[in-house]
Amino acid sequence: xQQVKQSPQSLIxxxxxxxxxxxxxENTAFDYFPWYQQFPGKGxxxxxxxxxxxxxxxxxxxxxxxxxxAKQFSLHIMDSQPGDxxxxxxxxxxxxxxxxxxxxxxxxxxxNP
Amino acid sequence: GAGVSQSPSNKxxxxxxxxxxxxxxxxxxxxxxWYRQSLGQGLEFLIYFQGNSAPxxxxxxxxxxSAERTGGSVSTLxxxxxxxxxxxxxLCASSSTGQSNEKLFFGSGTQLSVL
Numbered sequence: 001x002q003q004v005k006q007s008p009q010s011l012i013x014x015x016x017x018x019x020x021x022x023x024x025x026e027n028t029a030f031d032y033f034p035w036y037q038q039f040p041g042k043g044x045x046x047x048x049x050x051x052x053x054x055x056x057x058x059x060x061x062x063x064x065x066x067x068x069x070a071k072q073f074s075l076h077i078m079d080s081q082p083g084d085x086x087x088x089x090x091x092x093x094x095x096x097x098x099x100x101x102x103x104x105x106x107x108x109x110x111x112n113p
Numbered sequence: 114g115a116g117v118s119q120s121p122s123n124k125x126x127x128x129x130x131x132x133x134x135x136x137x138x139x140x141x142x143x144x145x146x147w148y149r150q151s152l153g154q155g156l157e158f159l160i161y162f163q164g165n166s167a168p169x170x171x172x173x174x175x176x177x178x179s180a181e182r183t184g185g186s187v188s189t190l191x192x193x194x195x196x197x198x199x200x201x202x203x204l205c206a207s208s209s210t211g212q213s214n215e216k217l218f219f220g221s222g223t224q225l226s227v228l
Contacts, residue, residue, distance in 0.1 A: 032214040034216075042221050043117070043204050043222055044156070044219050046216045046217065089155065093213040094213060095214065100146065101213075103148075103156035105154060106156075
């Protein structure tokens with residue numbers, strides 16, 4: 001049973017375009033939703049994270065939108081650049097739970113020049 | 114150290130052999146995690162160590178998998194009698210205190226290939 005479902009599995013966008021990655025979750029106890037970025041041959045690195053008490057968080061070109069009632073959250077990459085080409089993972093965890101992050105299956109983003 | 118260090122970076126082994134994968138977490142981090150990354154399967158949790166507490170082994174896929182963490186620092190993941198389905202990238206991560214909303218720092222992983 002996959003606790004965090006991520007879509008699409010892959011995405012190709014042109015430079016300057018908007019990349020959107022969606023995630024859905026089932027466990028209402030989740031209260032921390034990070035996005036990790038992974039380049040080939042490297043481990044994932046934290047990109048941006050949100051708590052459910054806000055509906056949106058923006059850091060530079062990256063924005064998380066959170067819909068608590070729908071149990072969904074998404075990552076928007078504005079003005080996508082070739083350097084953004086990577087695999088993106090959404091994740092979730094619950095405070096006071098088992099303390100481990102549950103990850104989605106990842107989405108491979110390719111930004112063409 | 115500057116980050117989480119894993120060794121070896123690549124390991125090729127024959128089916129049925131045992132392998133050991135090593136992780137050096139960031140100095141001072143009390144929490145250490147092992148994840149497995151298989152093609153198209155995302156990051157699968159394996160085991161979690163937090164200080165002197167008993168490890169959370171709930172993600173280990175079979176009794177062929179075990180891990181230990183010595184002195185609250187270095188960790189070793191051991192896979193006995195390796196099978197072809199064990200081929201994957203094994204990632205180690207550490208965090209400062211192990212709280213659920215903490216940033217995880219990942220190593221670059223060990224690519225395991227079982228022939």
